[in-house]
Amino acid sequence: MSNEIRRNMALFPIGIVMKLTDLTARQIRYYEQHELVIPARTDGNQRLFSFNDVERLLEIKALIEKGVNIAGIKQMLKPVNRDSEEATVITEQTQAKRRELSDAQLHRMLKQQLTERRPGQVSLIQGELSRFFQ
DNA sequence: TTTCTGACA
């Protein structure tokens, strides 16, 4: 159950998400405008994405590459519920994602991509992810 | 330095 909390815990800024998803900030913001993802906001109006947001963006990216437009994606992906406190609602979509991208795979992918960074910046990024490897 | 919004080629 605590995994749900962790998966929905917003913690990375757009810069990290860009590397994780291979999307540009422009694209990510554009998708947000169209409500494909609703990242949390904190402090100075900065977007903070959770693991779920990242997975959602990867789904969007995959669909875009398949030639699906925004309208089409809106219909395929369930509308996002952003309850900062309420528990995560396990939607059919969520379960579908689990089948394709398990936690282990996601973690592995994250490690891989975040590891190929310059030695100096690695510590910072790993520090952000550390809470997920507890 | 990084991210944000708005706007235009």
Next chain:
DNA sequence: TGTCAGGA
């Protein structure tokens, strides 16, 4: 979508 401006 890319990119620049002007702020936070």
